[in-house]
Amino acid sequence: DTEVTQTPKHLVMGMTNKKSLKCEQHMGHRAMYWYKQKAKKPPELMFVYSYEKLSINESVPSRFSPECPNSSLLNLHLHALQPEDSALYLCASSQEEASTDTQYFGPGTRLTVL
Amino acid sequence: EDKVVQSPLSLVVHEGDTVTLNCSYEVTNFRSLLWYKQEKKAPTFLFMLTSSGIEKKSGRLSSILDKKELSSILNITATQTGDSAIYLCAVGGTSYGKLTFGQGTILTVHP
Numbered sequence: 001d002t003e004v005t006q007t008p009k010h011l012v013m014g015m016t017n018k019k020s021l022k023c024e025q026h027m028g029h030r031a032m033y034w035y036k037q038k039a040k041k042p043p044e045l046m047f048v049y050s051y052e053k054l055s056i057n058e059s060v061p062s063r064f065s066p067e068c069p070n071s072s073l074l075n076l077h078l079h080a081l082q083p084e085d086s087a088l089y090l091c092a093s094s095q096e097e098a099s100t101d102t103q104y105f106g107p108g109t110r111l112t113v114l
Numbered sequence: 115e116d117k118v119v120q121s122p123l124s125l126v127v128h129e130g131d132t133v134t135l136n137c138s139y140e141v142t143n144f145r146s147l148l149w150y151k152q153e154k155k156a157p158t159f160l161f162m163l164t165s166s167g168i169e170k171k172s173g174r175l176s177s178i179l180d181k182k183e184l185s186s187i188l189n190i191t192a193t194q195t196g197d198s199a200i201y202l203c204a205v206g207g208t209s210y211g212k213l214t215f216g217q218g219t220i221l222t223v224h225p
Contacts, residue, residue, distance in 0.1 A: 004156075031211055033211065041217070042202055042204075042215035042216060042217055042218055043157070043202075043215055044215075045212055045213070048178070048190060048211045050210075050211065055210070055211060056211060075223070090157075091155060094211070097211035098145075098210055098211065098212045099145035099146050099206025099207060099208075099210060099211070099212075099213075100145050100146045100162075100164055100204075100206065101150065102159055102162050103148075103213065104159060104161075105150075105156040105157045105158075105159075106156055107155045108155045108156055114119045
């Protein structure tokens, strides 16, 4: 089983709202990732967690706040977003944070910021 | 800075044709090259190629890594309409966990 689940599937929010995206995997993977993907562009890495600790932050604005409550869960808290933050947000996981470990992606959350 | 370039950017073929997608890379301390297929949502993993595994095959899809030329190809034989998708190439180097993606190739297969 290589399933990563994400909720919600779609989210519409105003610029003053606070919302959260959720990602879950039960493969025993110890590395989890958040990516942002704009239309017709490849995924861009935002954050990497390894063993529940933040390993990589790709200079993401503070209005995006990641959280890894346990080894199976990854959240992305959103606050005061801008319309240009509208995108598909993908979560992925891999066995370890290693370049030779396959990253498996979830279905994504389609976010629209009004 | 790591760089991955895919070609062509888009391709239109008819069912039954064979296609070859290209991926070239400039990465510090290459570790792995991955191919993904993306339809409406999540990228779906196809293959991983490393120094110890430079050829992979699954059904009508196959991929080869050329470490000398710093490139990879993805071949799809006897294409079907269900092969229509964006094919992404991603490369892993020294930055653990970080994949650098190419722009993708949009493949359209007409009946």
